[in-house]
Amino acid sequence: MIMRVPPGAPHVLRFLLALSVPVVFIYICSYFVNIPTWALILLQVVSVPAYVAARLTNRHYRQVRAAARYGAVLPPAHNGKQFANFDVLVKFQNIYKNGYPGDGLTEVHAELGGTFNLAILWDTTVITNDANIIKAVLATDFSNFIKGKHFQAFMYSVLGTGVFNADVVIESVTSISSKDMQVSLRNHSSSQSFVTDASMNHDKDEAIIKMKQRLQEGHAVDFQDLISRFTLDSATEFLFGVSVNSQKSPLPYPPRSAAAAHQQENAAFADQFVRAFSRVQDTIAARGRLGYIWPFLEIFSDKTADDMKVVDSLLNPILEKALEHARNEKSAGLRKDNEVEDVHEDDTFLDHLVRCTTDKQVLHDEILNLLIAGRDTTAGTLTFSIYFLCMYPDILARLRREILEAVGPYRRPDYDDIKDMKYLRAFLNEVMRLYPAVPFNVRYIRYSIDDTTVPNPDPNGKPFFVPAGTPVTYSVLLMHRRTDYWGEDAHVFDPDRFLDDRIQLLLANPFIFLPFNAGPRICLGQQFAYNEMSFFLIRLLQNFSSMDLRPESQDPATLPPKEWSKFPGRKGIDKMFPKSHLTAYANGGMWVSMKEADVTDTA
Numbered sequence: 001m002i003m004r005v006p007p008g009a010p011h012v013l014r015f016l017l018a019l020s021v022p023v024v025f026i027y028i029c030s031y032f033v034n035i036p037t038w039a040l041i042l043l044q045v046v047s048v049p050a051y052v053a054a055r056l057t058n059r060h061y062r063q064v065r066a067a068a069r070y071g072a073v074l075p076p077a078h079n080g081k082q083f084a085n086f087d088v089l090v091k092f093q094n095i096y097k098n099g100y101p102g103d104g105l106t107e108v109h110a111e112l113g114g115t116f117n118l119a120i121l122w123d124t125t126v127i128t129n130d131a132n133i134i135k136a137v138l139a140t141d142f143s144n145f146i147k148g149k150h151f152q153a154f155m156y157s158v159l160g161t162g163v164f165n166a167d168v169v170i171e172s173v174t175s176i177s178s179k180d181m182q183v184s185l186r187n188h189s190s191s192q193s194f195v196t197d198a199s200m201n202h203d204k205d206e207a208i209i210k211m212k213q214r215l216q217e218g219h220a221v222d223f224q225d226l227i228s229r230f231t232l233d234s235a236t237e238f239l240f241g242v243s244v245n246s247q248k249s250p251l252p253y254p255p256r257s258a259a260a261a262h263q264q265e266n267a268a269f270a271d272q273f274v275r276a277f278s279r280v281q282d283t284i285a286a287r288g289r290l291g292y293i294w295p296f297l298e299i300f301s302d303k304t305a306d307d308m309k310v311v312d313s314l315l316n317p318i319l320e321k322a323l324e325h326a327r328n329e330k331s332a333g334l335r336k337d338n339e340v341e342d343v344h345e346d347d348t349f350l351d352h353l354v355r356c357t358t359d360k361q362v363l364h365d366e367i368l369n370l371l372i373a374g375r376d377t378t379a380g381t382l383t384f385s386i387y388f389l390c391m392y393p394d395i396l397a398r399l400r401r402e403i404l405e406a407v408g409p410y411r412r413p414d415y416d417d418i419k420d421m422k423y424l425r426a427f428l429n430e431v432m433r434l435y436p437a438v439p440f441n442v443r444y445i446r447y448s449i450d451d452t453t454v455p456n457p458d459p460n461g462k463p464f465f466v467p468a469g470t471p472v473t474y475s476v477l478l479m480h481r482r483t484d485y486w487g488e489d490a491h492v493f494d495p496d497r498f499l500d501d502r503i504q505l506l507l508a509n510p511f512i513f514l515p516f517n518a519g520p521r522i523c524l525g526q527q528f529a530y531n532e533m534s535f536f537l538i539r540l541l542q543n544f545s546s547m548d549l550r551p552e553s554q555d556p557a558t559l560p561p562k563e564w565s566k567f568p569g570r571k572g573i574d575k576m577f578p579k580s581h582l583t584a585y586a587n588g589g590m591w592v593s594m595k596e597a598d599v600t601d602t603a
């Protein structure tokens with residue numbers, strides 16, 4: 001058995017080695033200068049904070065000088081009340097658990113503008129919701145902004161060298177397979193029939209049948225759980241050619257019901273996978289929030305290890321099978337290596353990937369990354385779609401009218417139907433505007449370039465200076481809600497903004513709407529996602545004519561705190577508790593009831 005070194009250990013070791021420099025220096029000096037032992041110890045103890053303070057001061061003045069050389073200024077800094085902004089660290093940890101997305105940042109943006117520096121325990125991050133800066137990071141100045149080694153370190157135990165964790169476009173040598181994967185997915189996704197087949201022709205009504213059964217029993221349904229299984233089944237079918245059939249296991253009952261207690265004991269394997277998969281994402285997101293402190297909490301153990309065992313027990317047998325199939329084909333002379341550019345008729349995505357590499361670890365990482373990329377994002381977006389349909393019955397009625405006019409009450413939609421459904425597309429865009437699947441994201445300035453600048457939002461201001469290695473954290477969620485970009489009604493849910501004159505705001509600056517990112521690393525599954533989500537919503541609204549939130553079925557600890565209703569904007573309007581790890585989700589699920597459609601009921 002291979003013993004894995006806990007992920008924190010090497011980082012902590014490097015950190016301690018760096019701190020030991022002054023201690024060792026003074027020790028060596030003591031050979032040449034006679035110092036009493038007590039003074040030697042005292043000097044060594046004092047030397048560590050003095051060394052750190054000297055380095056930080058030097059860093060600050062180096063940055064000020066470098067900024068001046070660039071004709072730039074440092075972004076405004078947000079300062080807390082305690083030493084090294086310790087209070088800000090505590091505040092953000094608390095907000096992550098109990099706050100609304102963007103709490104803490106929204107107030108600072110209101111005070112300092114769209115871009116500011118935040119140094120927690122001297123670890124500086126640039127935080128932005130400014131469209132021009134995000135455009136520079138993702139597109140116009142793309143080659144200066146990478147995921148980088150710090151990001152890769154805290155993601156590694158889950159994402160490995162997969163596409164989400166690799167700087168593949170510009171550093172193709174670091175992860176040849178990830179580049180191959182991008183090519184493979186582009187080939188597959190650009191094949192319209194493939195997208196249509198994978199997302200539509202499978203027996204996808206299982207989710208709806210299950211929901212109907214549970215609703216007929218008189219219970220509410222956790223739509224988030226249901227859709228997570230639906231998207232897991234479609235993603236595994238898309239990737240492996242076989243669904244893991246997570247929809248076959250029973251839906252959860254409301255947490256406090258008697259049926260729920262019995263069900264807990266019988267949690268099916270797919271359920272365990274779904275939970276473990278969500279927990280590992282929580283763990284790596286928590287590492288990201290802690291910055292350079294996280295390795296200290298994982299010196300002796302890897303917090304993702306147990307959950308990754310569950311995840312791997314599902315993935316590994318599927319990979320073994322695909323590799324065996326590839327070996328058999330090769331020995332029968334049916335396959336050549338490196339056929340990545342070819343798309344074979346009946347290939348699954350995994351078959352296609354196995355043509356590029358037979359390294360099991362690489363395949364494992366790429367497939368796992370794609371499960372997160374393709375599944376959690378669509379599941380989250382559909383969950384928030386149902387939330388908005390419950391909140392706004394008029395919008396539901398209009399969407400349903402469009403669906404019934406285009407497809408009727410029974411027929412399965414095809415690609416052409418979906419293409420022409422303008423209100424459906426506007427509805428999905430509006431859901432992703434207010435709740436983008438990846439609400440917060442980060443890129444690091446490349447160490448190999450010295451430093452860089454990003455545009456100052458003030459057209460008369462000097463550009464902002466950003467030193468090499470600095471993380472730039474950007475929030476698409478906060479950008480999508482800026483009233484200066486979207487108008488005074490930016491917090492109102494209104495799909496018509498993508499259809500009426502307000503679309504001019506977006507046409508004037510397309511970078512204010514980035515649910516799929518932008519630039520060379522734009523989402524490769526965008527078209528697939530629109531198709532899959534449209535297909536599901538059409539089938540759902542053919543079957544149900546109205547929906548309601550059922551907060552009384554949910555664990556009360558996961559409901560939004562009552563005092564939120566006093567806040568302005570979405571925080572005051574929302575009736576669920578949005579959260580995010582790598583992707584956005586609803587805390588405690590999305591418990592709903594729905595009314596089955598009558599054949600004569602045309603909305």
Ligand code: HEM
Pocket residue numbers: 163164182185370373374375377378381432436437438441515516517520521522523524525526528529
């Ligand atoms: C509502 C649905 C979706 C949304 C909102 C979404 C959003 C995103 C975003 C924001 C990124 C950039 C992440 C980053 O590197 O920082 C991304 C990347 C990616 N997405 Fe999606 N995604 C969705 C669905 C899908 C689906 C269904 C697939 C696959 C079938 C997919 C495949 C990918 C891949 C492979 C990447 C990495 C691209 C690269 O780094 O070169 N996504 N997506």
